Amino acid sequence: MSTASVGIVLVSHSAELAEGAANLAAQVSGGTVTIVAAGGTDDGDLGTSAAKVEHALRQADQGAGVVVLPDLGSAVLTVRAVLEDYASAGSVLLADAPFVEGAVAATVIAAAGGDLKAVATAAEEARHARKL
């Protein structure tokens, strides 16, 4: 790959959920995008961890920005707190999206070379996709 793709961070109250969604999104999109799961507390319980989110942001940043998807509204607080102290916060977009659908849609757009705005938009528009 000559140019880096947008990175994706999945923030969930559950470590398994974040990992599972990341695996699914990676499989669907072809495995070329850096997707980092940040789920659960530092002790492995249900909840969110600022430390995990911060590490995830750094891991995901390939130079083209990062889109963060929280699973539930309460994860947003943790992400916002981390972004307040995060040096590259200007290249991070927090997407208001359904967690699984948004992750898959966003990762595919990132794999296709979409820029930061396009990836975040794809995540948010996943809200309108019908399954049936």
Added chain:
Amino acid sequence: MPASCEQEIMLTGDLHARPAGALAVAAGRFASAVSVTVGERTADAKSVLSVMGLGATSGQHVTVSAAGPDAREAVAALVAILSEATKVGGLGSSGMGTAPGRIPYLPEPTGPLRVGTTPLYLKDASRPDPWAAGVDARELMVSLWYPAAPPDGPRALYMTPAESELQLTSRDITGVPPDVLSRTRTNAVLDAAPAGPHRACPLVVLSPGFTNPRSVLTALAEDLASHGYVVAGIDHTYESFATSFPDGRVTTALARETRRPGTGFWEKVQAGRAADVSFVLDELTEAHPAWPGAGLIDPARIAMAGHSIGGAAAIAALVADPRIRAGIDMDGMIPTAIPDGGLPRPFLFLGKQANYTPGGEGSVTTWERDWKRLTGWKRWLVVAGAVHASFTDLALLADQLGIEVEPHLPGARSLEITRAYVRACFDQHLRGEPQVLLDGPSPRFPEVMFCSP
């Protein structure tokens, strides 16, 4: 020229998650508007969720349409993907390569310092290569990890794509892209300027297991460097499945081919590696060092840690080279014993509980034998749930890539344990900072048990 184009194809498999993803990723790269129609329903081909929502199944006829400057190329590409991707077995069957997966990554270093890394090519003209006939000078590739100065920069490759492919195919690992190890995200900036006062940093030499490259100890090396160590990881040429040299050569595990039972093979590996280490120390700490950053290294504070036969090499290296002040053997059987006079310098055994619990049979008897000959500070620790790869990056990478290994402690956890105890040992014996972790069992690491044979 703006154009429109369409083509119909019959699906030979369901248009489910992975084929839909492949289609959308491919469609996304074209400028034209692209759509896929099944019966009455049309989906934007660039929207993976819409494509999945079509619920198109095997046997159905699908029309791919495109309008725009690259319409013809777009339709051709998508039709090709649909024919390949929906073959029986879906993505992963022939034509599409191996199944995609996660991009692996190493855990962040725990120390405060930025880490740089650089490769070093060394040639020892004083001795021939032990494995390759006719090669009269031993060549080595070494990686250095060290505290680095700003600015930030691109991270170093974990290993090259060619090395990744050789490492995986030599172990019969399929089901992952052959270059996946080369995409592993590391934390060290390639060729960053070393940072620190003269002789500020102790030096740790790392030696990997047989057939493993020095890369498999990267997470440990980066972590030590982030705490102010210089780390030198050695690829013992012809003892690794793949080692790349600056002139483009990639050497393979030639040593394996000469291995015959009962001929002292492992003793030879152990001794040869000790010689490699002493040579590397010469090149880093004597006059005219091979590395421009060598001034960072304090030659009075050198230690070594090795995994598997690399751990046995640590024993042999300490015995042969008084410059090495402390050593660690991670899960390595020791072919040649410490001589009768004993070894007075600090040494740590760190092994998996399954093999290295005192009183057992096999490899552990070599530890019991040499434990008696360690006459200075020593500890024998075992890790419950660990497997051989647990002390390296490989357990973590296997977890991330879904590669089947025997049941084991999660790789991230075993790396955490390895990093903590290796650093504790060297902080204590090279920096003079006593470490509670080495005094007895820790509630932070209930998997780690202290043995006293």
